[in-house]
Amino acid sequence: MASREALEVFLHSLARKSYYDILRVGRDASPAALKAAFHDFSLLYHPDRYASSDAGAREVATEIYKRGVEAYRCVSRPAMRQRYDKSLARGKLRIESSRPSTVPPPPQMRTLETVARTPRAKQHAVKADRLIAVGKLEDARVQLVSACQCEPENEELAERLKILYEALALEPL
Amino acid sequence: MAFAVGVDLGTTNTVVGAVKNGVVATVTDANGSRLIPSAVSFHPSGSVLVGYGALERRLMDGANTVSSVKRLIGRPWSSPEVQAARSKLPFALKEGPGGSTTVTARNETYALPEISAFVLRQAKAVAEAALGEPVERAVITVPANFNDLQRAATKTAGRLAGLEVLRILNEPTAAALAYGPQGKAQERIAVYDLGGGTFDVTLLDLAGNVFEVLATAGDTALGGDDIDVVVAERMADDVLKKHRFDAREQPLAYGRLRILAEEMKRALSSEIEHTQTVTDLVPAPGGAYTPWTFRMTRPELEWASLGLVERTFQVCQRALDAAGVGQKDLDRIILVGGATRMPMVARKTEQFFGRPPVVRINPDEVVALGAAIQAALLDRTKQRAAEPMQHPTIAEDSVVREMPGEDGPSSSDAFGLPLVGGPSLPAGPHAQALAASAPSPASPAAALTASRRDPPAPAHAPPLAPARVPALAPSPAPAAAPPKTEFLPGRAGSTLVFDVPGLAGAPPASPVQSKRAVPDLPSPSRVAKNPAPPPPAPPARLLASDPPPPPRPAPLLIDVTPLSLGVETVGGYCDILIEANTPVPCDRTRSFTTAAAGQTSVQVRVAQGESKRFDENTFLGEVHLSGVPAGARGEAQIAVTFEIDADGILNVRALDVKTGQATAARIQLVGAQNDAKALEAMQARQAAHPLAAAAPAR
Numbered sequence: 001m002a003s004r005e006a007l008e009v010f011l012h013s014l015a016r017k018s019y020y021d022i023l024r025v026g027r028d029a030s031p032a033a034l035k036a037a038f039h040d041f042s043l044l045y046h047p048d049r050y051a052s053s054d055a056g057a058r059e060v061a062t063e064i065y066k067r068g069v070e071a072y073r074c075v076s077r078p079a080m081r082q083r084y085d086k087s088l089a090r091g092k093l094r095i096e097s098s099r100p101s102t103v104p105p106p107p108q109m110r111t112l113e114t115v116a117r118t119p120r121a122k123q124h125a126v127k128a129d130r131l132i133a134v135g136k137l138e139d140a141r142v143q144l145v146s147a148c149q150c151e152p153e154n155e156e157l158a159e160r161l162k163i164l165y166e167a168l169a170l171e172p173l
Numbered sequence: 174m175a176f177a178v179g180v181d182l183g184t185t186n187t188v189v190g191a192v193k194n195g196v197v198a199t200v201t202d203a204n205g206s207r208l209i210p211s212a213v214s215f216h217p218s219g220s221v222l223v224g225y226g227a228l229e230r231r232l233m234d235g236a237n238t239v240s241s242v243k244r245l246i247g248r249p250w251s252s253p254e255v256q257a258a259r260s261k262l263p264f265a266l267k268e269g270p271g272g273s274t275t276v277t278a279r280n281e282t283y284a285l286p287e288i289s290a291f292v293l294r295q296a297k298a299v300a301e302a303a304l305g306e307p308v309e310r311a312v313i314t315v316p317a318n319f320n321d322l323q324r325a326a327t328k329t330a331g332r333l334a335g336l337e338v339l340r341i342l343n344e345p346t347a348a349a350l351a352y353g354p355q356g357k358a359q360e361r362i363a364v365y366d367l368g369g370g371t372f373d374v375t376l377l378d379l380a381g382n383v384f385e386v387l388a389t390a391g392d393t394a395l396g397g398d399d400i401d402v403v404v405a406e407r408m409a410d411d412v413l414k415k416h417r418f419d420a421r422e423q424p425l426a427y428g429r430l431r432i433l434a435e436e437m438k439r440a441l442s443s444e445i446e447h448t449q450t451v452t453d454l455v456p457a458p459g460g461a462y463t464p465w466t467f468r469m470t471r472p473e474l475e476w477a478s479l480g481l482v483e484r485t486f487q488v489c490q491r492a493l494d495a496a497g498v499g500q501k502d503l504d505r506i507i508l509v510g511g512a513t514r515m516p517m518v519a520r521k522t523e524q525f526f527g528r529p530p531v532v533r534i535n536p537d538e539v540v541a542l543g544a545a546i547q548a549a550l551l552d553r554t555k556q557r558a559a560e561p562m563q564h565p566t567i568a569e570d571s572v573v574r575e576m577p578g579e580d581g582p583s584s585s586d587a588f589g590l591p592l593v594g595g596p597s598l599p600a601g602p603h604a605q606a607l608a609a610s611a612p613s614p615a616s617p618a619a620a621l622t623a624s625r626r627d628p629p630a631p632a633h634a635p636p637l638a639p640a641r642v643p644a645l646a647p648s649p650a651p652a653a654a655p656p657k658t659e660f661l662p663g664r665a666g667s668t669l670v671f672d673v674p675g676l677a678g679a680p681p682a683s684p685v686q687s688k689r690a691v692p693d694l695p696s697p698s699r700v701a702k703n704p705a706p707p708p709p710a711p712p713a714r715l716l717a718s719d720p721p722p723p724p725r726p727a728p729l730l731i732d733v734t735p736l737s738l739g740v741e742t743v744g745g746y747c748d749i750l751i752e753a754n755t756p757v758p759c760d761r762t763r764s765f766t767t768a769a770a771g772q773t774s775v776q777v778r779v780a781q782g783e784s785k786r787f788d789e790n791t792f793l794g795e796v797h798l799s800g801v802p803a804g805a806r807g808e809a810q811i812a813v814t815f816e817i818d819a820d821g822i823l824n825v826r827a828l829d830v831k832t833g834q835a836t837a838a839r840i841q842l843v844g845a846q847n848d849a850k851a852l853e854a855m856q857a858r859q860a861a862h863p864l865a866a867a868a869p870a871r
Contacts, residue, residue, distance in 0.1 A: 035380075036380070039380055039381075039383045042385075042731050043382075043383065046731065048550065048551060048730070048819070051550065051551045051552070062758050062818075066758055066816070069755065069756045069758070069759040070760075073756075
């Protein structure tokens with residue numbers, strides 16, 4: 001079961017995703033495909049699936065799940081979906097993107113840049129920081145692996161890579 | 174080890190279910206009764222009687238005996254329901270702090286959740302005695318259409334009873350969980366739940382182990398009790414005509430008629446006509462009584478209650494419209510609630526939905542059984558996390574062997590599945606081994622289990638035999654675990670990540686083995702068409718002692734909020750934030766600002782309902798935002814997030830948009846005494862009143 005930290009990294013990455021990307025469907029997905037995708041999403045993130053996790057992880061899973069509900073409610077109704085598709089074309093990811101984010105700010109983790117010590121590792125770490133911020137976890141992983149290879153003895157960096165792997169596991173292919 | 178139970182806290186009766194050793198069953202009290210009447214009587218001694226003991230005191234001490242509190246819980250004093258009930262109830266309702274409704278009995282005043290807490294304490298005590306273990310956590314069910322106030326009050330009742338409330342669960346959803354999937358990849362079902370005081374209908378999609386509620390609708394003031402009133406009215410007319418005795422003038426006599434009416438209604442579910450003779454109701458000169466005889470036929474009862482039953486189908490239509498589903502799209506109609514025993518209900522539901530309804534599990538128990546399954550799912554404390562979780566087997570004595578209703582031809586279809594706990598037959602060792610063995614009385618049932626995960630098989634099936642078998646069969650040699658993917662046909666990959674612990678250790682399925690099992694298997698539909706004569710009633714087996722079968726993926730419920738949530742806007746309109754039938758948990762954020770310079774607090778009025786006019790919806794209360802930075806009018810911007818949690822209960826939190834700082838937000842619910850001080854006083858009152866021991870002296 002994923003840790004709270006990994007869930008938080010994953011939750012944070014959702015802020016940069018369209019409703020289709022959150023549900024992992026194409027923009028032309030049929031109603032049946034949307035339903036199936038929402039069921040899959042629910043099996044992964046519904047807070048009841050975290051009944052045996054600690055309260056913190058369950059809380060973050062709840063936040064993730066609520067984003068999926070928001071996405072599903074919007075794209076499963078034709079009129080709203082049409083409106084959303086238009087605003088998505090203009091780059092708005094949420095139906096009311098003007099509103100302030102309800103996502104709690106991510107934990108005050110040190111940036112990877114400060115965790116890395118050598119210049120070479122820092123180079124990769126800066127990129128990984130930026131990629132995590134925009135929700136591109138897989139690309140961030142590649143950078144972080146490189147950073148870790150530069151500093152095999154840096155335990156904090158290795159720990160952060162572990163968290164990233166967990167977060168990635170939350171996002172099946 | 175402390176237990177988590179499921180409690181169906183009903184208007185008239187409360188039932189407790191529990192999962193033990195992979196079998197889900199309802200618990201019985203010392204007298205063998207599964208029903209705990211939801212009645213509370215305050216005895217002069219200071220103790221409190223709950224259940225049958227309280228029912229007995231209804232006639233002799235009506236002023237201190239409280240029943241049907243579920244009709245009032247979570248309703249403020251000013252609500253029409255409370256005002257209408259005031260004159261009809263033998264006990265005294267009074268206005269309490271914050272516009273709440275309270276009950277006064279033996280010079281003490283109780284908030285309504287306190288009354289339900291007494292019922293829940295009794296339920297807890299009965300369960301602890303039956304299970305032989307402490308009960309600390311519970312899933313408590315409520316009508317699907319309960320609003321935020323009613324849910325919050327019910328949750329408070331649970332806490333007052335000393336229970337950790339794992340979930341407030343919707344009754345029809347619980348019933349669907351108890352029935353489980355029928356084996357098809359996709360199935361759309363309707364749960365028609367006519368209880369003592371409420372009616373609900375819920376439409377669900379079942380896909381694999383996911384139960385998704387599509388829509389729910391209900392009437393929280395329509396139930397079997399209302400049919401009793403209709404019958405009691407006829408009785409009052411009759412006794413007035415025959416004996417010039419006006420029972421309506423005497424609350425005690427009318428209360429008696431209500432009880433007789435319920436008996437009459439029950440009798441007419443199995444008889445075509447019924448006659449009651451009462452020798453101690455109508456006073457005769459000289460202190461004696463004149464006997465009064467009342468006869469009613471089933472058609473008369475049906476004619477009298479037709480209007481009420483028809484009302485349920487208006488609600489059904491509303492749910493169908495909300496889900497965008499037609500009657501033809503439904504694969505199964507499940508009947509829940511004691512009032513569905515009336516043959517007319519089965520007949521009318523068949524007429525409305527165009528297919529015969531299913532009553533395979535006792536309609537009085539099914540909600541508690543479903544709640545117990547959900548309780549076991551959610552009670553995954555560290556101690557239990559290592560245990561496998563699966564869909565438990567329904568205890569046999571909860572399985573119905575007869576269709577209510579007189580339509581013989583349809584009853585075989587109506588079963589859907591044969592007599593065993595179809596949704597929850599123990600899979601794995603028993604089934605596999607039995608299916609592989611030579612035909613025996615056991616094999617059809619076991620085969621059925623296997624057939625549900627395999628394509629429908631040839632029809633040369635052995636006839637269906639009585640089927641208490643799987644659980645009783647000796648545990649055979651280690652068998653293959655079923656493939657993990659079976660319950661998510663076609664797209665199971667993602668479930669693997671979250672498969673229940675315990676599967677990992679099982680040996681992988683051998684394809685040879687499972688293939689061998691297939692050819693002899695009847696398909697579910699084939700089985701359903703050959704219903705066997707019911708087996709003799711087996712002894713109650715609450716706690717099967719055989720080893721639990723290997724796990725199947727745990728079911729997941731996706732439930733919805735029954736009512737739209739909105740805030741008041743300029744002009745008295747209701748601005749909907751969360752629409753009815755949105756999956757929960759969910760949230761929506763809205764920004765609010767100050768209306769005047771220097772203002773440091775903001776109030777937002779919140780309601781639930783479907784009307785565009787705020788006042789026509791159910792007013793929930795006010796959200797108070799305090800500590801808003803003083804500034805020019807409209808300068809401060811507070812983003813308020815309204816969350817409906819998995820219990821269907823509203824929570825709020827607020828954020829100052831400019832600073833990103835949290836702002837204090839508090840909901841003051843109307844008619845709820847939920848401040849710490851009031852709760853403490855309630856807890857103290859619970860502690861001061863011990864429950865009277867089981868059966869009181871007669």
